[in-house]
Amino acid sequence: MYLELIGHGHPLKIKTLFTIKSLGSLLGTHTCLLYICVFIYFWSQLSMLNVFLLVSKIVRGSFLLMKETLRYLAGTAGPSGYGSNSTAEQVTQDFACFVSPNLTAIITGATSGIGVETARVLAKRGVRLVIPARDLKKAAEVKETIQKETPKAEIMIFETDLSCFASVKRFSSDFLALGLPLNILINNAGIFSQNLEFSEDKIEMTFATNYLGHFLLTELLIEKMVETAEVTGIQGRIINLSSVIHSWVKRDSFCFNQMLNPKNYNGTRAYAQSKLANILHAKEMARQLKARNARVTINAVHPGIVKTGIIRAHKGLITDSLFFIASKLLKSTSQGASTTCYVALSPQTEGVSGKYFADCNESSCSALACDESEAQKLWKHTRALINRRVYHPPA
Numbered sequence: 001m002y003l004e005l006i007g008h009g010h011p012l013k014i015k016t017l018f019t020i021k022s023l024g025s026l027l028g029t030h031t032c033l034l035y036i037c038v039f040i041y042f043w044s045q046l047s048m049l050n051v052f053l054l055v056s057k058i059v060r061g062s063f064l065l066m067k068e069t070l071r072y073l074a075g076t077a078g079p080s081g082y083g084s085n086s087t088a089e090q091v092t093q094d095f096a097c098f099v100s101p102n103l104t105a106i107i108t109g110a111t112s113g114i115g116v117e118t119a120r121v122l123a124k125r126g127v128r129l130v131i132p133a134r135d136l137k138k139a140a141e142v143k144e145t146i147q148k149e150t151p152k153a154e155i156m157i158f159e160t161d162l163s164c165f166a167s168v169k170r171f172s173s174d175f176l177a178l179g180l181p182l183n184i185l186i187n188n189a190g191i192f193s194q195n196l197e198f199s200e201d202k203i204e205m206t207f208a209t210n211y212l213g214h215f216l217l218t219e220l221l222i223e224k225m226v227e228t229a230e231v232t233g234i235q236g237r238i239i240n241l242s243s244v245i246h247s248w249v250k251r252d253s254f255c256f257n258q259m260l261n262p263k264n265y266n267g268t269r270a271y272a273q274s275k276l277a278n279i280l281h282a283k284e285m286a287r288q289l290k291a292r293n294a295r296v297t298i299n300a301v302h303p304g305i306v307k308t309g310i311i312r313a314h315k316g317l318i319t320d321s322l323f324f325i326a327s328k329l330l331k332s333t334s335q336g337a338s339t340t341c342y343v344a345l346s347p348q349t350e351g352v353s354g355k356y357f358a359d360c361n362e363s364s365c366s367a368l369a370c371d372e373s374e375a376q377k378l379w380k381h382t383r384a385l386i387n388r389r390v391y392h393p394p395a
């Protein structure tokens, strides 16, 4: 019988049968059968335990998800005292008297959506604004609107295309030439493109704009921020706009070269990957800043789902119907800007670095976004690319 089974069996089965056979001759067939029965009994008990653990995990997960959803819908305040309903104006009003005078902030993407509201509220709290924008006309309109409400607001505009390394470099040197301090950097600009497009540097446009442009901008301005913090004693703060969608990214699809030049483009995947990169950038940079005792923090935020330009670009019956149905779940632009403003100005976030915030509270991000080695790997790849393309481009 053994031979027959061995003849047709799987290698693992063959090995097991040989082991049973030799055990059988060693211990006697009956003793051996007894051991096998005991083993099967414990194994089945363990399986039952595993099934039970799995079911309880699913139930617990669903319960937590339901709790989070209810908390979001009700706008229940979290430990910070704010929640999904809090507006940027409310969260900054509460600590307006703690905001240091003469702060300077750079906000990217302040010509539309969340960036405009962030700029308006920071200007209202007395922060000097520097806006790098690709559309100067739109930026001038934003400046005019803000100054109507806050006539004293100081706002500077620079023509900048974040998807282009040379443009980011030009903006940074123009800004540094002004000799101004730099306390806050808000990496807010973003795109979500359904079609595959390439930047001037021949890099996929979403990755180039949302991640690489901001990485370079931060790198070119970080010494100014560290120096400002040392001279003024006021902690510098960097905020990377990310998204909850970062958690959709699977580890095996997060490949640097593929993100630069994808073989099969998918707009949602490209966007999610860039938003994951924004968190990993914040995590790794926070680690490096801590290691050198710099008084500058960097955090990532999910602003919530807000119907801004980034979503409006995705027209169609299905998208429109979904947004109509989900309109009660969406945040207003003012609610969407609250987490950024909270992290940028609140005394509660002083010293907090390398974290992920949502609804004005510290939140948890995906396991991949928390993976230190992944953050370091991404950093190394990005540094190498920037070194090649920006600092030592081929002649």
Ligand SMILES: NC(=O)c1ccc[n+]([C@@H]2O[C@H](COP(=O)([O-])OP(=O)(O)OC[C@H]3O[C@@H](n4cnc5c(N)ncnc54)[C@H](OP(=O)(O)O)[C@@H]3O)[C@@H](O)[C@H]2O)c1
Binding pocket: 108, 109, 110, 111, 112, 113, 114, 115, 132, 133, 134, 135, 138, 160, 161, 162, 163, 164, 187, 188, 189, 190, 191, 209, 241, 242, 243, 244, 302, 303, 304, 305, 306, 307, 308, 309, 310, 311
């Ligand atoms: N809205 C949401 O539901 C949501 C959810 C999660 C995360 N976010 C994140 O929040 C941030 C703000 O998005 P939003 O919803 O406010 O989008 P938005 O209304 O489309 O604004 C995007 C901003 O980025 C600017 N921008 C895009 N490409 C640029 C480039 N190459 N150079 C310079 N500026 C560029 C746009 O400039 P123009 O005015 O010239 O187009 C605009 O000011 C983004 O990082 C986004 O990923 C948004």
